[in-house]
Amino acid sequence: xxxxxxxxxxxxxxxxxxxxxxxxxxxxxxxxxxxxxxxxxxxxxxxxxxxxxxxxxxxxxxxxxxxxxxxxxxxxxxxxxxxxxxxxxxxxxxxxxxxxxxxxxxxxxxxxxxxxxxxxxxxxxxxxxxxxxxxxxxxxxxxxxxxxxxxxxxxxxxxxxxxxxxxxxxxxxxxxxxxxxxxxxxxxxxxxxxxxxxxxxxxxxxxxxxxxxxxxxxxxxxxxxxxxxxxxxxxxxxxxxxxxxxxxxxxxxxxxxxxxxxxxxxxxxxxxxxxxxxxxxxxxxxxxxxxxxxxxxxxxxxxxxxxxxxxxxxxxxxxxxxxxxxxxxxxxxxxxxxxxxxxxxxxxxxxxxxxxxxxxxxxxxxxxxxxxxx
Amino acid sequence: xxxxxxxxxxxxxxxxxxxxxxxxxxxxxxxxxxxxxxxxxxxxxxxxxxxxxxxxxxxxxxxxxxxxxxxxxxxxxxxxxxxxxxxxxxxxxxxxxxxxxxxxxxxxxxxxxxxxxxxxxxxxxxxxxxxxxxxxxxxxxxxxxx
Numbered sequence: 231x232x233x234x235x236x237x238x239x240x241x242x243x244x245x246x247x248x249x250x251x252x253x254x255x256x257x258x259x260x261x262x263x264x265x266x267x268x269x270x271x272x273x274x275x276x277x278x279x280x281x282x283x284x285x286x287x288x289x290x291x292x293x294x295x296x297x298x299x300x301x302x303x304x305x306x307x308x309x310x311x312x313x314x315x316x317x318x319x320x321x322x323x324x325x326x327x328x329x330x331x332x333x334x335x336x337x338x339x340x341x342x343x344x345x346x347x348x349x350x351x352x353x354x355x356x357x358x359x360x361x362x363x364x365x366x367x368x369x370x371x372x373x374x375x376x377x378x379x380x381x382x383x384x385x386x387x388x389x390x391x392x393x394x395x396x397x398x399x400x401x402x403x404x405x406x407x408x409x410x411x412x413x414x415x416x417x418x419x420x421x422x423x424x425x426x427x428x429x430x431x432x433x434x435x436x437x438x439x440x441x442x443x444x445x446x447x448x449x450x451x452x453x454x455x456x457x458x459x460x461x462x463x464x465x466x467x468x469x470x471x472x473x474x475x476x477x478x479x480x481x482x483x484x485x486x487x488x489x490x491x492x493x494x495x496x497x498x499x500x501x502x503x504x505x506x507x508x509x510x511x512x513x514x515x516x517x518x519x520x521x522x523x524x525x526x527x528x529x530x531x532x533x534x535x536x537x538x539x540x541x542x543x544x545x546x547x548x549x550x551x552x553x554x555x556x557x558x559x560x561x562x563x564x565x566x567x568x569x570x571x572x573x574x575x576x577x578x579x580x581x582x583x584x585x586x587x588x589x590x591x592x593x594x595x596x597x598x599x600x601x602x603x604x
Numbered sequence: 605x606x607x608x609x610x611x612x613x614x615x616x617x618x619x620x621x622x623x624x625x626x627x628x629x630x631x632x633x634x635x636x637x638x639x640x641x642x643x644x645x646x647x648x649x650x651x652x653x654x655x656x657x658x659x660x661x662x663x664x665x666x667x668x669x670x671x672x673x674x675x676x677x678x679x680x681x682x683x684x685x686x687x688x689x690x691x692x693x694x695x696x697x698x699x700x701x702x703x704x705x706x707x708x709x710x711x712x713x714x715x716x717x718x719x720x721x722x723x724x725x726x727x728x729x730x731x732x733x734x735x736x737x738x739x740x741x742x743x744x745x746x747x748x749x750x
Contacts (some may be wrong), residue, residue: 319707555694
């Protein structure tokens with residue numbers, strides 16, 4: 231399915247390049263760039279792997295004492311402006327994936343038509359702006375944390391969709407409003423032993439900036455189905471995700487909080503609140519994050535005990551960290567997390583041996599990363 | 605080392621120190637300029653910051669705004685971003701990394717030095733730049749002196 235979007239994107243690029251010679255001499259403008267992170271972490275919980283999202287097959291400390299799988303990645307980015315209205319973006323990211331390799335994958339490939347600097351439509355592979363740091367979650371250099379709080383950001387493993395979106399930006403008095411809409415999208419998410427297909431995706435995403443305050447609203451729906459290792463497709467289930475975020479950043483300090491309510495066959499909510507203070511090149515920060523157990527929604531067959539156990543991933547975490555901007559376009563970060571699993575929950579730990587129950591356990595994680603952009 | 609040499613050495617050092625202290629004081633006068641041909645007469649720091657951060661592409665009167673930056677690491681640039689935009693160098697480069705890698709825009713074009721910025725701004729009624737107060741002449745208009 232996704233192939234046809236690449237074809238459209240490639241045709242778009244070709245048409246624009248062919249056209250470029252007849253337009254102004256300064257076009258096409260092509261820029262190359264990239265970003266990356268070298269990261270390592272260690273967890274004191276030896277009965278499971280602390281992984282950032284469900285596509286990462288292993289982490290610390292069950293599989294490896296020290297692990298680089300969570301945060302390490304490198305990416306290349308090409309942007310081309312063919313004329314003032316038409317541009318394209320290609321972003322390729324290499325990070326530890328479901329196959330257990332660092333095989334590069336296309337994160338974004340889209341062509342944009344700008345009606346004005348304040349309105350556009352895009353087609354191709356596009357970021358899904360669920361959260362305030364969704365578009366840039368792979369670019370560690372753009373935020374203060376080692377990675378966005380996993381209790382919230384992990385709930386939505388889908389980072390891009392293949393389809394069409396549109397943006398409109400307008401001012402209301404002193405505030406700036408950016409509305410994005412996914413008009414149609416689909417996605418395939420590879421996991422170690424299964425796949426998850428999504429289709430009929432749509433969503434509305436609004437960001438309002440007023441002085442030092444930024445507010446974010448998002449609502450999206452899609453149908454998803456799991457394809458197991460034998461290739462059998464499960465039932466299509468409606469997903470709806472509502473999220474709200476607020477950030478206040480007057481310059482020397484910041485606070486940010488986001489909340490998510492996710493409905494599939496269950497209803498889950500998750501939130502975090504984080505704050506930090508900038509002292510020259512150092513930004514110490516603190517975060518509290520939690521996610522609730524899933525409550526089963528009416529209208530679906532009653533869940534088995536196994537399903538109930540698998541669905542309950544409730545945990546909370548307190549994180550203390552510091553970002554150090556030690557040289558141009560490069561930072562170093564260190565973070566300590568204390569993670570507490572809820573009663574009847576193994577949390578987000580992966581690869582727990584059969585029969586091992588970690589309900590209510592508390593453990594510690596330390597992470598260090600170097601982020602860079604070029 | 606003879607005593608006279610030590611004294612000469614010390615006095616040279618003190619003189620250098622005095623000169624550098626003087627230049628440091630004198631160089632802290634960034635002003636925001638448009639062409640003398642532009643209808644824009646004044647902007648607030650917030651309006652200027654929005655233009656240089658790419659959050660708007662227009663002046664408040666709806667005419668196109670084309671910002672011109674100075675080189676990364678230059679004193680005048682640090683002065684401008686600290687006083688007008690309230691972002692330090694690393695905050696600013698993190699901000700642009702987010703914009704660039706989400707495909708949402710590009711940072712302003714850069715010209716090296718007050719004279720080059722002034723010439724480009726003077727020629728283009730849509731341009732907006734910042735230079736040291738002492739570099740201002742009749743071809744440009746100061747619209748903000750933070």
